[in-house]
Amino acid sequence: MTTKTMPQDQYDKIFKEITEFVDKYTDDNVDNHANDIITTFDTNYNRWFQIIPFMKDCKKYAEALMRYCTAIDKQPTYESLQKLSSYISEFENYDLSHHVYRKNLYYSLGITWHHLGKIYDKFAIEAFKKYIFYLLGLSSYTAYSPICYSFRKCTTYLYQSLALEQLNLSSPCTFNDPFDSPIISLLDKNDEIAMLIKSAYLDCVKISCFVSNVMQPFHKDGNIYGEIVRNKRKQEDNISEEFQNELMWAHYADYHRGICIKYHFPNSLTSLYSEPGTSVKYFRDVQYKDDLSVLTEKDSITIEDAFFAKSKAWKYENELRLILCDLNSTGLYDSIDIPNCIEAIYFGVNCANKDIKVIREIMKNRELIIKQERMVDNKREIVETKTPVSFYQMEFDSKKFGSLIAKKLQ
Structure with a gap:
């Protein structure tokens, strides 16, 4: 069994792109740059996602995905929300994607599904269940035999x-x-x-x-x-x-x-x-x-x-x-x-x-x-x-x- 590796210069380049994306689009300017955020993230998704296994933590990628989620919320469509859901689900499967990131992403996803229209509230509820799941997971106690x-x-x-x-x-x-x-x-x-x-x-x-x-x-x-x-x-x-x-x-x-x-x-x-x-x-x-x-x-x-x-x-x-x-x-x-x-x-x-x-x-x-x-x-x-x-x-x-x-x- 071989362990996948990535050249350091390739990792550094992609990580720099993600960092610049997060720094450029803040909560204050998402409204005016929603199209640019969505286009940039979709275009680079496959490249950016591949460095997750090599990151010490996924904070920067999680922040980039959150920017994308916020942008989708400004002009939601069923197709864009399906894509967003798949992005979050794929990110969720990595151990490095901490409960806090998962919790926040699913909370935002639930709100965005609701903003698309009440007929999609069943998708919103499913997203909020995931939000609750990770919220409770953050404070769980184990190994207790009362x-x-x-x-x-x-x-x-x-x-x-x-x-x-x-x-x-x-x-x-x-x-x-x-x-x-x-x-x-x-x-x-x-x-x-x-x-x-x-x-x-x-x-x-x-x-x-x-x-x-x-x-x-x-x-x-x-x-x-x-x-x-x-x-x-x-x-x-x-x-x-x-x-x-x-x-x-x-x-x-x-x-x-x-x-x-x-x-x-x-x-x-x-x-x-x-x-x-x-x-x-x-x-x-x-x-x-x-x-x-x-x-x-x-x-x-x-x-x-x-x-x-x-x-x-x-x-x-x-x-x-x-x-x-x-x-x-x-x-x-x-x-x-x-x-x-x-x-x-x-x-x-x-x-x-x-x-x-x-x-x-x-x-x-x-x-x-x-x-x-x-x-x-x-x-x-x-x-x-x-x-x-x-x-x-x-x-x-x-x-x-x-x-x-x-x-x-x-």
């Missing part, structure tokens, strides 16, 4: 998810708190572009909510090269376990008639961007704020505020979220496979015997499987630990009013 809990009502929907070993996710617009995920409120205004971006969000972004009393691991003092803090509790004065959260049983488990599921997820559940068309999944703790109204008054907000901010009134939840951005997803709901990730099931104080019987039958012979890399005979091997799913019945603690205890079932 132990967390989910409180559920006993419904056919629950039985199905247990039988199929799937995790259900839903659009933020379905949440019971109207102030949750402020990005939806921010985009809910009389602005056509905002409404298209909102449609893209509702299609491709889904969330699943859990309870975890322990913070997600984080770097001490915000220094990414510093010590990683683990096992820090969110509320130091709260010594109870997640499955003993009285308010969660009342609010999310049908007044103690439902169940609480204990999950132990593998690192492999989360995923960064790897190639166009893949999904992004990662966990993040919810941050509880005093005043969420300020978020909806801004022109833009961070990803943390967009999907991981709630009022302090909800602080008792100690919520951990899994966010999924899947470009192929549509509708308000989605699901992902989570085989062998359930460690235990806790039945509510008032859970009906028929529900306990059905759930135990579904989960019969199920195991939690944890895979860990260990040194065995001086070799790295993946070792599997298999543990049968445990079942518990919640009871009121006779020694402490308002408290719950879990009794293990045989």
Whole structure:
């Protein structure tokens, strides 16, 4: 296999042309030179594009492509937008084309498709989905295998998810708190572009909510090269376990008639961007704020505020979220496979015997499987630990009013 090379003088010449193009056509003069920008870029595209594999980063080429995108927006046609889309797609496939470049290009592409006419808004929404995909990819966390809990009502929907070993996710617009995920409120205004971006969000972004009393691991003092803090509790004065959260049983488990599921997820559940068309999944703790109204008054907000901010009134939840951005997803709901990730099931104080019987039958012979890399005979091997799913019945603690205890079932 041979590695492609390019003579240095040829590279320098092309790079100089791109730099001069970027410097000549600025945001201030694009309007008056749209034709020149389009003609110059189209004429030189094949030559300019060939140096991308040899660039230390693609910033200058990305800026040139952005100038071209802005020029197309001044006089869009279906043919020119098809060409622009192909240019962006080809650039997207190079690892050096950073998420920020991809994000900005697809945002501009979405706006340009809309400017061409409302009949092309489906293309605009697809471009905005890519914009969201890279926006979320910029702030993703990976390699995190949390132990967390989910409180559920006993419904056919629950039985199905247990039988199929799937995790259900839903659009933020379905949440019971109207102030949750402020990005939806921010985009809910009389602005056509905002409404298209909102449609893209509702299609491709889904969330699943859990309870975890322990913070997600984080770097001490915000220094990414510093010590990683683990096992820090969110509320130091709260010594109870997640499955003993009285308010969660009342609010999310049908007044103690439902169940609480204990999950132990593998690192492999989360995923960064790897190639166009893949999904992004990662966990993040919810941050509880005093005043969420300020978020909806801004022109833009961070990803943390967009999907991981709630009022302090909800602080008792100690919520951990899994966010999924899947470009192929549509509708308000989605699901992902989570085989062998359930460690235990806790039945509510008032859970009906028929529900306990059905759930135990579904989960019969199920195991939690944890895979860990260990040194065995001086070799790295993946070792599997298999543990049968445990079942518990919640009871009121006779020694402490308002408290719950879990009794293990045989």
